[in-house]
Amino acid sequence: RKRVLITGGAGFVGSHLVDKLMLDGHEVIALDNYFTGRKKNVEHWIGHPNFEMVHHDVVNPYFVEVDQIYHLASPASPPHYMYNPVKTIKTNTLGTINMLGLAKRVKATVLLASTSEVYGDPEVHPQPESYWGHVNTIGPRSCYDEGKRVAESLMIAYNKQENVKIRIARIFNTFGPRMHMNDGRVVSNFIIQALQDNPITIYGNGTQTRSFQYVTDLVDGLIKLMNSNYSAPVNIGNPEEHTIGQFATIIRDLVPGSKSEIINLESQQDDPQQRRPDIRRAAEQISWKPQILMKDGLLKTIEYFRAEIDRNK
Amino acid sequence: RKRVLITGGAGFVGSHLVDKLMLDGHEVIALDNYFTGRKKNVEHWIGHPNFEMVHHDVVNPYFVEVDQIYHLASPASPPHYMYNPVKTIKTNTLGTINMLGLAKRVKATVLLASTSEVYGDPEVHPQPESYWGHVNTIGPRSCYDEGKRVAESLMIAYNKQENVKIRIARIFNTFGPRMHMNDGRVVSNFIIQALQDNPITIYGNGTQTRSFQYVTDLVDGLIKLMNSNYSAPVNIGNPEEHTIGQFATIIRDLVPGSKSEIINLESQQDDPQQRRPDIRRAAEQISWKPQILMKDGLLKTIEYFRAEIDRNK
Ligand SMILES: NC(=O)c1ccc[n+]([C@@H]2O[C@H](COP(=O)([O-])OP(=O)(O)OC[C@H]3O[C@@H](n4cnc5c(N)ncnc54)[C@H](O)[C@@H]3O)[C@@H](O)[C@H]2O)c1
Ligand SMILES: NC(=O)c1ccc[n+]([C@@H]2O[C@H](COP(=O)([O-])OP(=O)(O)OC[C@H]3O[C@@H](n4cnc5c(N)ncnc54)[C@H](O)[C@@H]3O)[C@@H](O)[C@H]2O)c1
Ligand SMILES: O=c1ccn([C@@H]2O[C@H](COP(=O)(O)OP(=O)(O)O)[C@@H](O)[C@H]2O)c(=O)[nH]1
Ligand SMILES: O=c1ccn([C@@H]2O[C@H](COP(=O)(O)OP(=O)(O)O)[C@@H](O)[C@H]2O)c(=O)[nH]1
Ligand SMILES: O=c1ccn([C@@H]2O[C@H](COP(=O)(O)OP(=O)(O)O)[C@@H](O)[C@H]2O)c(=O)[nH]1
Ligand SMILES: O=c1ccn([C@@H]2O[C@H](COP(=O)(O)OP(=O)(O)O)[C@@H](O)[C@H]2O)c(=O)[nH]1
Numbered sequence: 312r313k314r315v316l317i318t319g320g321a322g323f324v325g326s327h328l329v330d331k332l333m334l335d336g337h338e339v340i341a342l343d344n345y346f347t348g349r350k351k352n353v354e355h356w357i358g359h360p361n362f363e364m365v366h367h368d369v370v371n372p373y374f375v376e377v378d379q380i381y382h383l384a385s386p387a388s389p390p391h392y393m394y395n396p397v398k399t400i401k402t403n404t405l406g407t408i409n410m411l412g413l414a415k416r417v418k419a420t421v422l423l424a425s426t427s428e429v430y431g432d433p434e435v436h437p438q439p440e441s442y443w444g445h446v447n448t449i450g451p452r453s454c455y456d457e458g459k460r461v462a463e464s465l466m467i468a469y470n471k472q473e474n475v476k477i478r479i480a481r482i483f484n485t486f487g488p489r490m491h492m493n494d495g496r497v498v499s500n501f502i503i504q505a506l507q508d509n510p511i512t513i514y515g516n517g518t519q520t521r522s523f524q525y526v527t528d529l530v531d532g533l534i535k536l537m538n539s540n541y542s543a544p545v546n547i548g549n550p551e552e553h554t555i556g557q558f559a560t561i562i563r564d565l566v567p568g569s570k571s572e573i574i575n576l577e578s579q580q581d582d583p584q585q586r587r588p589d590i591r592r593a594a595e596q597i598s599w600k601p602q603i604l605m606k607d608g609l610l611k612t613i614e615y616f617r618a619e620i621d622r623n624k
Numbered sequence: 625r626k627r628v629l630i631t632g633g634a635g636f637v638g639s640h641l642v643d644k645l646m647l648d649g650h651e652v653i654a655l656d657n658y659f660t661g662r663k664k665n666v667e668h669w670i671g672h673p674n675f676e677m678v679h680h681d682v683v684n685p686y687f688v689e690v691d692q693i694y695h696l697a698s699p700a701s702p703p704h705y706m707y708n709p710v711k712t713i714k715t716n717t718l719g720t721i722n723m724l725g726l727a728k729r730v731k732a733t734v735l736l737a738s739t740s741e742v743y744g745d746p747e748v749h750p751q752p753e754s755y756w757g758h759v760n761t762i763g764p765r766s767c768y769d770e771g772k773r774v775a776e777s778l779m780i781a782y783n784k785q786e787n788v789k790i791r792i793a794r795i796f797n798t799f800g801p802r803m804h805m806n807d808g809r810v811v812s813n814f815i816i817q818a819l820q821d822n823p824i825t826i827y828g829n830g831t832q833t834r835s836f837q838y839v840t841d842l843v844d845g846l847i848k849l850m851n852s853n854y855s856a857p858v859n860i861g862n863p864e865e866h867t868i869g870q871f872a873t874i875i876r877d878l879v880p881g882s883k884s885e886i887i888n889l890e891s892q893q894d895d896p897q898q899r900r901p902d903i904r905r906a907a908e909q910i911s912w913k914p915q916i917l918m919k920d921g922l923l924k925t926i927e928y929f930r931a932e933i934d935r936n937k
Contacts, residue, residue, distance in 0.1 A: 397778070397782060401721065404713075405718070453777040457770070468766075471709065
């Protein structure tokens with residue numbers, strides 16, 4: 312039984328991680344500033360003796376005694392991280408420095424939720440961890456991409472210099488229940504559009520690709536990585552790749568009776584054109600690979616959004 | 625007449641910038657924590673009514689009223705920036721945030737001393753500003769490279785969001801008097817080795833290239849950029865490119881009577897293999913190009929080191 316801190320614990324991924332660690336019997340402290348997270352995501356644990364929810368912003372120092380830190384606090388979808396780019400960078404720099412300072416003081420292991428965005432608009436496909444990436448330092452995504460890149464550099468620096476035990480997960484696109492209705496990500500957008508018979512909006516010609524993993528697969532991978540001995544970056548994602556165009560059709564077909572048409576809007580600046588993880592390292596080092604079929608994951612997610620839409624009526 | 629803050633003002637480049645701005649009649653505040661800078665570099669101005677030297681670390685907030693900020697504070701040579709990688713990243717993140725917060729409050733223009741290292745080990749040659757770079761987020765140089773990359777992203781974020789007026793200089797290798805004796809950079813190493821008849825140490829086979837500018841050219845470029853209206857990154861460097869092997873011979877030949885032999889040592893991890901600026905943007909946007917011939921610059925630098933060595937005897 313471990314004492315575990317989860318920053319961003321009221322968010323989409325964080326709340327699923329809370330669920331799993333609570334079910335496994337650990338003591339969990341979830342920390343969040345509620346920028347995109349919601350108390351509702353963890354409300355079923357409130358009052359449980361092993362659970363604590365802390366309202367705090369990671370850009371400010373935080374003191375607690377824990378064994379493990381899952382550091383997930385950061386806006387994650389393009390509209391959210393571009394909403395306040397200065398704050399996005401502060402969260403990923405100051406926030407990561409504070410969590411590393413905390414880990415150093417209490418000798419905890421810290422896992423960084425890094426991202427496939429460190430590869431940017433990749434020129435190597437699929438992306439292995441050895442690929443250095445292709446990122447525009449001054450583009451609209453740079454607040455997030457460069458913030459996460461330097462967060463990785465901070466992890467390595469505290470590891471080398473202060474012997475902090477580190478884990479770096481490079482997370483690829485993830486979906487599932489508790490994604491935000493309005494965070495503008497493709498899965499939530501397309502499902503909501505299909506459920507409401509609104510046009511399904513493809514940005515650009517739809518030939519750009521992504522690979523989507525279901526959130527419980529990710530949570531499994533994060534926990535396996537944390538409890539391994541491996542301190543270099545590890546891709547966590549599902550290598551099943553689709554174009555965004557295909558994806559629009561797949562989702563519409565999974566929503567019976569949807570009358571949505573599929574339309575093309577303007578493409579987005581610096582939008583990565585392809586993305587698929589090479590996950591051989593995860594298989595070798597932490598014996599992980601995704602288990603959930605995309606279709607099964609999508610059906611659960613569609614049910615979640617259907618209920619959310621009904622609730623909000 | 626302007627009020628100008630120079631962070632890193634007691635360093636190599638900073639002190640030459642102090643000289644030029646003082647001679648032009650401005651009020652200059654030089655700020656430094658003396659990590660690699662020395663009071664000696666600016667001692668000739670101490671007591672001058674237009675000059676102030678402040679002992680301060682940029683990772684801590686600093687309050688002053690100024691019109692322009694040249695933000696140069698950062699260790700700059702590989703041995704110095706790798707000495708304390710955590711501090712290198714803190715300086716480039718927290719330090720840049722503080723200077724941008726200051727610029728925002730007093731409506732000053734801030735110029736960031738960025739670096740050709742944002743291009744990393746480049747796969748495009750020569751490097752134009754539009755090149756996104758090739759940097760290892762977890763390599764030994766990442767504390768500096770990623771620190772500077774995210775500093776650029778911070779500049780852009782404060783510009784877009786808070787209307788801070790910004791300038792970004794991507795500085796290529798620079799040499800001249802007041803380089804540190806022991807900072808391990810190639811020009812200082814080779815000159816001191818040649819002057820002392822010690823072996824001239826090439827790391828690797830010496831086919832890697834660099835392009836070297838003389839420090840007064842750089843200072844000219846920084847001032848022109850600051851007083852322009854241009855807020856995108858601008859390369860400031862001399863496009864004359866040499867291999868490190870050639871460079872060893874050039875320097876030995878400029879030190880009459882040197883009996884140094886030229887030797888090859890192990891190559892350094894992640895050492896960029898080639899580097900040369902494309903400086904068309906500087907020509908077009910700020911009417912700048914380098915004026916000093918490498919040989920003339922080297923002769924002045926050799927004289928400086930000869931005097932330093934004598935003084936230390
Ligand atoms: N979901 C994905 O597809 C994906 C892909 C790659 C990486 N990631 C990373 O995984 C992590 C979780 O992402 P998510 O999809 O759950 O997003 P999310 O927005 O649901 O979760 C992020 C949580 O962090 C909180 N937060 C943001 N800034 C904070 C601050 N300064 N202090 C305290 N809390 C703060 C938010 O309120 C939110 O609860 C993020 O770090 C993200 O970058 C996610
Ligand atoms: N010289 C080059 O070839 C070169 C090339 C590219 C970029 N640059 C950039 O130009 C700037 C100046 O470089 P330089 O060659 O003069 O190096 P330098 O080491 O001589 O100067 C840097 C100065 O910053 C000071 N400093 C470092 N950390 C500080 C902190 N936390 N607070 C306050 N002061 C601090 C140092 O004491 C020093 O005086 C740096 O930002 C460097 O990254 C230099
Ligand atoms: O339990 C802790 C210990 C440290 N920190 C913060 O972590 C940061 C980095 O810590 P480090 O030890 O590197 O920095 P220092 O305290 O030496 O400046 C500092 O801003 C601390 O305030 C924290 O939030 N919680
Ligand atoms: O309504 C939408 C939302 C997103 N996208 C595209 O879907 C891909 C994934 O976008 P998302 O924001 O989900 O994630 P990221 O770009 O960070 O991978 C990108 O190519 C977007 O341009 C789209 O075509 N329509
Ligand atoms: O004259 C100033 C104004 C601000 N700051 C610092 O600059 C940083 C960033 O400023 P910003 O306005 O973005 O941050 P905020 O004060 O809103 O947190 C803060 O840590 C301030 O302490 C500073 O050093 N000098
Ligand atoms: O004694 C030395 C010092 C440096 N170098 C090489 O010279 C080049 C420039 O190194 P420096 O540290 O001056 O600058 P940077 O690598 O940051 O351009 C690199 O390829 C180094 O490996 C070398 O061969 N011998």
